[in-house]
Amino acid sequence: MMKRLPGFFQMARLFDLFEEGVMLILTLLIVVIAGTSLVHVVVAVGRMVLTSGLNPTSPEVLQGIFGMFFTVLIALEFKHSILVLPDAQPHSMIRMRSVLLIGMLATVRKFIVIDLKEVDVMELLALSAAVLSLGIVYWLVRAPTPGASVPTTPDE
Secondary structure, three states, rough: OOOOOHHHHHHHHHHHHHHHHHHHHHHHHHHHHHHHHHHHHHHHHHHHHHHHHOOOOHHHHHHHHHHHHHHHHHHHHHHHHHHOOOOOOOOOOOHHHHOOOOHHHHHHHHHHOOOOOOOHHHHHHHHHHHHHHHHHHHHHHOOOOOOOOOOOOOOO
């Protein structure tokens, strides 16, 4: 059995190299998407300032711009979620919290860009339940604050 282990370790190293290559390609693609989205946000805000000044009164314009902001934030958070931290385990809670945060950002983005005139009540209820569920799970897996002590009874 020990004779087969060196081959296993070589295969594991090969898979690690493959995983690093995939992460590099995904990182480059996310940078392209985030950069392109940022350019679109800058152009949209520039057009808004030139056409309506610094007083935008159209809710549709604000919904569109804030939707673009969230698209950039989601791309940046997605990049953060695939970042491999040297001290962290590959399947650690750090990644889970990041994925939950991406889900919350995407759902909140949907709330911002949704047209309330055309929305179904059940769709709004489902989105609300999704945000609430993601928030509860995020709260449950949150990291303990450094230096926080265990709550004591009032007598102590």
